[in-house]
Amino acid sequence: MDVIVAGDRAELAKARESLGGGSIALVPTMGALHEGHRSLIRLAREHADHVVVSVFVNPLQFGPAEDFSRYPRTFDADLEACAEEGVEIVFAPSAEDMYPPDRQVSISAGGMGTVVEGAFRPGHFDGVLTVVLKLLNLVRPDVAIFGQKDAQQLALIRRMAADLNVPVSIVAAPTFREPDGLALSSRNRYLSAADRATALALSRALRAGAARETPGEILAAARAVLDEAARLDPPLLLDYVVLADPATFAPVAEDHSGEAVLAVAARVGSTRLIDNAVLRLS
Structure with missing residues (x-):
């Protein structure tokens, strides 16, 4: 048909x-x-x-x-x-x-x-x-x-x-990712090879955060990766990294249990990218 x-x-x-x-x-x-x-x-x-x-x-x-x-x-x-x-x-x-x-x-x-x-x-x-x-x-x-x-x-x-x-x-x-971890987006076609290398910091930051347990540790681990990417050429220009309630997008408390969304947005060159991971905190 x-x-x-x-x-x-x-x-x-x-x-x-x-x-x-x-x-x-x-x-x-x-x-x-x-x-x-x-x-x-x-x-x-x-x-x-x-x-x-x-x-x-x-x-x-x-x-x-x-x-x-x-x-x-x-x-x-x-x-x-x-x-x-x-x-x-x-x-x-x-x-x-x-x-x-x-x-x-x-x-x-x-x-x-x-x-x-x-x-x-x-x-x-x-x-x-x-x-x-x-x-x-x-x-x-x-x-x-x-x-x-x-x-x-x-x-x-x-x-x-x-x-x-x-x-x-x-x-x-579920988010569909390329083999290198970059979340697929129609805007990815704007990225040069150097831009793309920097942009991979978004998914690295999510993985780093997911390996920690408490909200403070999760955000600190993600920020460390993003801060390092800010020193690359081209740099990653961070808009935000947050750990939020998936239903309200309010920041979660340090004693939060259950699902939380670790979300990040940043610019690389002229391209703005977003990514996130759903985590389960106990």
């Missing part, structure tokens, strides 16, 4: 009807698909009868100084990847179709949207939640798949679905 490309809401409704029943999984993406995205699609296939992939570079989640205009757009290759993975529908709307010119209402991410990643990208999570809710309303999936690499985004989407009674199951997909 060939992939159906739906370029607007009307075409999506028609394509969805053609599926003829069965459960649907949605994999929202901004395109520039890589093996990490393919792993999301494969997980979606395990959870539903049909898979829909959205390809939409969402302008609402980019700040004025961010890389919206140069964000990689590789639609033909994306479509080929979806066909190889057995995706039935690719929803690729225009910004005009997603956002009418008289649009007034958006989703607020609340307090959790202003901390950690949200503190460095004001309004980012409002834009993420707005587009995700629109996609969920349009596709009406039973399941939606999101990557654990964007841990705070995942937590906020789960919070939104619960708070607004969105009838969808949110499934987290």
